Amino acid sequence: MTEKRRIIVHIDMDHFFTAAEERQRPELKGKPVIVGADPKGGKGRGVVSTADYEARKYGITSGMPISKAWKLCPQAVYLPLNFRLYTQVSTEIMNILRGYSDRFEQWGIDEAFLDVTLKVKDYEDAENLARRIKADICKSQGLTCSIGIGPNKLVAKIASDIQKPDGLTIVKDEDVGGFLAPLPVRKLLWVGRKTEQKLQSMGIGTIGDLARRDPAVLTETFGTFGTQLYLSAHGIDKSQVEEREGVKSISRETTFQEDTADPQLIMQTLRSLAEQVQNDVQEQRLSFRTVALKIRYENFETHTHSKTLPFITNRLHDLNKTSVELLTKNIKPQSKVRLIGVRVSSFVETDKQKTLV
Ligand code: TTP
Numbered sequence: 001m002t003e004k005r006r007i008i009v010h011i012d013m014d015h016f017f018t019a020a021e022e023r024q025r026p027e028l029k030g031k032p033v034i035v036g037a038d039p040k041g042g043k044g045r046g047v048v049s050t051a052d053y054e055a056r057k058y059g060i061t062s063g064m065p066i067s068k069a070w071k072l073c074p075q076a077v078y079l080p081l082n083f084r085l086y087t088q089v090s091t092e093i094m095n096i097l098r099g100y101s102d103r104f105e106q107w108g109i110d111e112a113f114l115d116v117t118l119k120v121k122d123y124e125d126a127e128n129l130a131r132r133i134k135a136d137i138c139k140s141q142g143l144t145c146s147i148g149i150g151p152n153k154l155v156a157k158i159a160s161d162i163q164k165p166d167g168l169t170i171v172k173d174e175d176v177g178g179f180l181a182p183l184p185v186r187k188l189l190w191v192g193r194k195t196e197q198k199l200q201s202m203g204i205g206t207i208g209d210l211a212r213r214d215p216a217v218l219t220e221t222f223g224t225f226g227t228q229l230y231l232s233a234h235g236i237d238k239s240q241v242e243e244r245e246g247v248k249s250i251s252r253e254t255t256f257q258e259d260t261a262d263p264q265l266i267m268q269t270l271r272s273l274a275e276q277v278q279n280d281v282q283e284q285r286l287s288f289r290t291v292a293l294k295i296r297y298e299n300f301e302t303h304t305h306s307k308t309l310p311f312i313t314n315r316l317h318d319l320n321k322t323s324v325e326l327l328t329k330n331i332k333p334q335s336k337v338r339l340i341g342v343r344v345s346s347f348v349e350t351d352k353q354k355t356l357v
């Protein structure tokens with residue numbers, strides 16, 4: 001049996017930290033803005049976290065010493081890091097993205113993967129979905145992102161980086177080879193500076209060069225990592241889009257013994273799931289802000305609806321109220337439901353709550 005072709009979307013926010021700052025302070029728009037260490041008139045230590053696209057015109061990049069940035073562009077607006085702001089904006093964006101597919105994986109503070117194989121018919125359909133995501137993020141957050149679409153995570157991630165900012169790059173299965181070949185090996189997820197140098201010394205500069213090498217020689221040189229490199233160079237990546245371990249969320253779901261449209265039964269089941277989730281939340285001494293409801297209909301169509309509360313809570317009452325609200329607002333009338341689930345996320349450890357609210 002041949003494996004079903006996948007369609008994976010990768011979203012990466014544009015100049016994330018500075019974009020979040022500029023949204024707060026519109027007077028910064030159009031100016032070169034840098035977030036990072038204090039430049040102290042050129043004597044500062046530490047590095048640039050990020051620079052907006054205006055500042056990048058002066059050659060400023062993430063990780064560059066702040067003193068060098070000052071030399072290149074003393075007139076830029078230099079801002080200190082405000083992690084609370086970035087985390088808050090990140091959480092809001094991730095909640096929007098989760099709504100587009102339950103096969104979701106956050107990757108760092110401003111990136112995420114979505115597996116939309118079951119959500120779209122083809123790449124054209126996927127392109128429309130990506131445009132909706134962009135419009136959604138722009139409308140609700142006033143921010144732009146760049147999106148890559150491809151047959152796996154590796155290709156989608158490289159694609160999202162090709163046309164920044166506000167880009168949309170689609171690489172279909174049959175175009176993967178031609179897309180990757182001219183790119184420098186550094187674009188591959190696993191290739192850091194050291195590996196890049198070693199490959200360079202072997203005469204390998206582009207992904208195409210790497211793909212043409214004998215895999216046995218690569219394995220001899222790099223061990224199992226060599227095999228990984230070879231597969232990546234051919235655009236092969238079977239890794240799944242899945243939320244990573246760690247207490248990022250707590251959820252419970254249940255499949256009905258028989259698909260049902262009985263509101264009574266659905267509501268009762270929902271309450272029992274909420275109670276189970278709440279037990280776990282309390283046991284782990286957490287509080288949450290985001291509640292998500294998952295509904296799968298008899299035709300397997302699956303939707304996730306979420307709501308972020310304006311406050312942090314650990315009360316069953318809030319969880320019940322919000323999940324019932326999500327259900328009544330979103331459930332398709334008269335449709336039979338196969339499965340429902342409740343998830344809470346955006347955690348704060350209860351003990352630390354005082355300092356955060
Ligand atoms: P990136 O997505 O790598 O960069 P970016 O969003 O600023 O710009 P781009 O438009 O090219 O995607 O990283 C996301 C945030 O992570 C970035 O805004 C700041 C932070 N970051 C650092 O603090 N240090 C670093 O070296 C990098 C690369 C990022």
Ligand code: MG
Nearest residue numbers: 012013014110
């Ligand atoms: Mg980014």
